[in-house]
Amino acid sequence: MNREVVMSTILYTVHTGGVYVNLKNVSREELKSGIKVYVNATNRCPCHCSFCERQIKKMDDTNSLWLKEEPTLEEILDEFKKYDLNDFLEVVFCGYGEPTNRIDDLLKVADEIKKKRPDLPIRINTIGLGNLLNNRDIVPEMAGRIDTVSISLNTPSKEEFYKITRSDFGPDSQDYIKAFALECKQYIPHVVMSVVDHVISDEEIEMCQKICDDLGVTLRVRPYEE
Numbered sequence: 001m002n003r004e005v006v007m008s009t010i011l012y013t014v015h016t017g018g019v020y021v022n023l024k025n026v027s028r029e030e031l032k033s034g035i036k037v038y039v040n041a042t043n044r045c046p047c048h049c050s051f052c053e054r055q056i057k058k059m060d061d062t063n064s065l066w067l068k069e070e071p072t073l074e075e076i077l078d079e080f081k082k083y084d085l086n087d088f089l090e091v092v093f094c095g096y097g098e099p100t101n102r103i104d105d106l107l108k109v110a111d112e113i114k115k116k117r118p119d120l121p122i123r124i125n126t127i128g129l130g131n132l133l134n135n136r137d138i139v140p141e142m143a144g145r146i147d148t149v150s151i152s153l154n155t156p157s158k159e160e161f162y163k164i165t166r167s168d169f170g171p172d173s174q175d176y177i178k179a180f181a182l183e184c185k186q187y188i189p190h191v192v193m194s195v196v197d198h199v200i201s202d203e204e205i206e207m208c209q210k211i212c213d214d215l216g217v218t219l220r221v222r223p224y225e226e
Contacts, residue, residue, distance in 0.1 A: 100130030128177030
């Protein structure tokens with residue numbers, strides 16, 4: 001079977017309202033206006049968040065981001081070759097899975113992008129457990145390749161974090177992501193931690209702001225998407 005049929009979307013962008021659009025379906029006019037491009041490389045994730053689309057949306061053949069097979073490194077690079085990098089505002093490793101599951105391929109893609117356009121910002125959206133996933137310290141490897149790391153903080157409570165994420169790495173998972181954020185500060189220009197609006201209270205968001213202030217990173221409050 002043709003892999004292009006079974007793999008679904010590799011590169012996509014996001015329209016108003018959180019609508020995912022395969023880059024193949026984006027008009028030339030929109031491309032030329034400048035867009036953020038997201039890389040969908042895996043479904044695998046060590047967390048099982050109660051608010052995640054993976055948990056609340058039915059995954060069937062009509063869901064364009066659900067990968068039947070992970071694209072190979074070559075297939076991801078081939079997708080990028082179809083476009084002019086000058087049309088991109090930012091490249092974000094994101095998708096339905098945890099990108100650092102494929103850190104080696106991810107960094108090779110980043111290298112190819114930086115060779116062709118060194119000023120193009122590259123971001124990783126992550127749960128922050130990449131060191132544990134890969135059984136090694138991956139943060140120094142991102143230096144000079146990744147411009148922004150955005151880590152899902154989710155809640156100010158360590159216990160609540162484990163309750164809502166159901167992390168494979170157990171009840172100390174939030175401690176691990178805080179340590180990851182601190183280390184990223186040494187190597188990555190921009191380190192962000194995120195929470196989702198309406199999933200936690202305004203008071204909890206204020207507590208998350210305090211955590212980020214103490215860590216010396218930026219808090220981003222993401223809009224909840226129905």
